[in-house]
Amino acid sequence: MTNFSRRGFTLGLGATGLVAACDNGVGSTGPARIDARVDATLNTLYSQYPGTTQLREKSSGILVMPLVTEAGLGIGGAYGTGALRVGGVTVDYYSVAKASGGLQIGAQQYAHVLFFMTQEALSNFRRSPGWSAGANVEYAIPEGGETLSAETLTSTSPVIAVIFGQAGLRLGATLEGSKYTRIIP
Template identity: 30%
Template sequence: MTSSIKRLTASICLFASMLIAPQALAEDGYSQAKSTFKQAKQTHKFFDSAYGYALFPTVGKGGIGIGAAYGKGRVYRGGSYKGDTSLTQVSFGFQLGGQAYSEIIFFKDEAAYKDFTSGSFEFGAQASAVAINIGANAQAGTTGNSAGAGKTAAKAAYINGMAVFTVAKGGLMFEAALAGQSFTFEEK
């Protein structure tokens, strides 16, 4: 990333943090985020069988035309903390507002884990995530996952060895933008 894009990303994230409820930003605990994801029925099979996962307690996202997101996380393998990761995202298109959310990425096997922890990894714009709404027991998915409420659950599956889930924490954002997420990894 060029330095001007990095400065723009930092400015947009600062703007997003001002729009997001302070309460959402204060809840930056890894155990709380993990507990939240474990409450969702859709993630049970992933916690039980995944080779590992990356957990981001708080990702801040915001934009006015050009958007950005940033979050720090940890990578786990076999339940053990293995290193730190960061998520950055720059998007272009119609978008307005700011929000905070938690994200977890499950790795199906060693190959997916190694891809992610290679030092620099990126999801394309077609990457899929299942958004979980714990309070209303409703789920909505992007690009191929079904949406449902009540007894109907989103169909979550590994795509290219990874499954991604998000839970909204606060804020409001309107967007119709394509964006990929980029990740870095530093072994502990």
Template identity: 35%
Template sequence: MSLKPLRIAALLGAMLVAACSSTLTTPFTASSDATSRAQLEQDARDALKNLYASTPRAKELSANAAGVLVFPSILKAGLLIGGSGGNGVLFGRDGSVKGYYNAGAVSWGMQAGAQNFSEAMVLMTPEAVKNLDTADGWSVGMGPSVAVADSGMARDVTTTTARPDVFAFIYGQSGLMAGLGVQGQKITRLPN
């Protein structure tokens, strides 16, 4: 059996990951203007309204949360090797902006396609919010306990099952991404 098709697929996947990481997860820079952040904030508020309209449980959780981190648009693409990324906003309990963040991930496995989705992370404790700022990039599954909410049900994605510090909602999917892959998401605060 020839390995040439596998090598070509891996090369195409690596190129796709590089394209995603350079165009979609580019953090704001000093030259970025306030308009970009204002647009990101508005997109995040709109995405959060959509989540609350479709998932009342998310609104209930948010009422008691220390903060809500919203990524209005994360693009995921891959062919054996994949990547995803997007920028988001952390809102405090009072709805004020507490910071801007970048989420990025690399995945590998049997996968192909592209998908765009929104993600909201309801941070239940002040420690979960603090962890965002004190950790050198926060990896989902490596820091606080995270539960992914799927169709109203929550399943824990870490070894801690007592009480999740963070509930993650994935919603508004468009596009097609098929396959099985291993992925870890890293969230990093963007400079002010």
């Protein structure tokens, strides 16, 4: 078992506080604000990465997290809010939270969209009291305007994640270990 010093604990707590202090809707986001951010995120996604419109057409539902803030200094965390859309209509609101530990320093913000490619995957997500992203998620991370690969568009994965719009001083963004929870904004 790892022993944490008071300094390490305090720094980790400060990093988590940084996540909560950033303007990602923690504590002050209503449905109209979340929906507006979701609309803007989807418009950006479809205009910058046109191949994602094919994913939209094939999917049973889309979970959009317009702004996830992640920070860490030894101990870290991430948080954001978003909406689940089925047939282009918001059906539920969700938060995503993530905790991490290890050799890490920095902060970043990014958007991500989960495309539920089967009705079963969407139903499992909606029935779950707290769904965790894991091995059943295929990542499609477009770099600087490139189109998504044919493998991604013809994938048989039940869930495809697109992470984009990264900004900050922290390398990498992954959804593994992230927990999604239905919220009432």
